[in-house]
Amino acid sequence: MVCCKNVSFAFVAAAICILLALRSVPADSWAMDQGGTRHPLDQSNTKMMSRSNLLHTVASSAILIASQPNPAHGAMYDNGPDMSGMLPPTSLPSGVTYQDLRQGPPSSSSGSDVTIQEGMRVNVQWSLKRTNGYSVDSSANNDGVPFIFTVGDTSPKGAIPGLDEGIRGARLGTIRRIVMPPELAYVDGVEDDCRGPLPVGFGPRQRIRRVMSLLKDVPGEGILLDVKVTRIQAAS
Numbered sequence: 001m002v003c004c005k006n007v008s009f010a011f012v013a014a015a016i017c018i019l020l021a022l023r024s025v026p027a028d029s030w031a032m033d034q035g036g037t038r039h040p041l042d043q044s045n046t047k048m049m050s051r052s053n054l055l056h057t058v059a060s061s062a063i064l065i066a067s068q069p070n071p072a073h074g075a076m077y078d079n080g081p082d083m084s085g086m087l088p089p090t091s092l093p094s095g096v097t098y099q100d101l102r103q104g105p106p107s108s109s110s111g112s113d114v115t116i117q118e119g120m121r122v123n124v125q126w127s128l129k130r131t132n133g134y135s136v137d138s139s140a141n142n143d144g145v146p147f148i149f150t151v152g153d154t155s156p157k158g159a160i161p162g163l164d165e166g167i168r169g170a171r172l173g174t175i176r177r178i179v180m181p182p183e184l185a186y187v188d189g190v191e192d193d194c195r196g197p198l199p200v201g202f203g204p205r206q207r208i209r210r211v212m213s214l215l216k217d218v219p220g221e222g223i224l225l226d227v228k229v230t231r232i233q234a235a236s
Contacts, residue, residue: 097179098166104173118152119235124227131222137199147197182216185223
């Protein structure tokens with residue numbers, strides 16, 4: 001039901017873009033000089049919106065809508081992103097970029113600040129997308145089961161490199177958006193014995209395989225992962 005509403009909203013936005021675009025196209029090919037005489041316009045100097053430009057406008061609007069966090073997606077976006085208080089993205093030397101959509105509160109009334117560090121065991125709800133906004137899979141689609149891993153663990157039980165690096169420093173309750181290049185994502189594959197969070201089912205896994213094999217060298221192509229930290233356990 002939520003998916004249908006999102007699709008409907010995307011179509012409404014696209015229709016608005018079309019109407020606005022059409023308004024920018026001249027109503028006819030004539031102009032009137034100061035004496036009131038009509039002359040044909042020089043079409044070579046008239047900037048007409050082409051069909052391809054119109055489609056690009058619609059597609060861009062759909063991508064922006066698709067990339068917006070949806071508060072209806074269960075535990076992932078409980079209490080929603082705090083758009084007013086968002087900090088700018090942080091870029092790491094590896095190519096990973098992260099941005100806190102909502103920062104978790106201090107860990108105690110005294111204001112002590114426990115953040116995720118090497119060796120800690122972490123539970124996260126997750127939403128996996130391509131960087132063009134195309135949704136792949138999420139924990140909400142899989143009964144809300146969190147992804148659990150130990151930071152720094154490079155075994156098949158660990159997290160993909162971009163998540164392992166990008167999650168560090170987050171507090172409990174933080175909703176963090178991590179963008180990573182393909183070489184720091186599913187480099188080991190998306191089979192059951194690989195690092196996660198793993199999309200479930202043939203379709204979602206095939207979308208990731210396509211990014212990792214066919215699109216990995218495309219500029220701007222990568223993996224977008226929204227995660228919400230739901231539990232932090234100290235290193236044992």
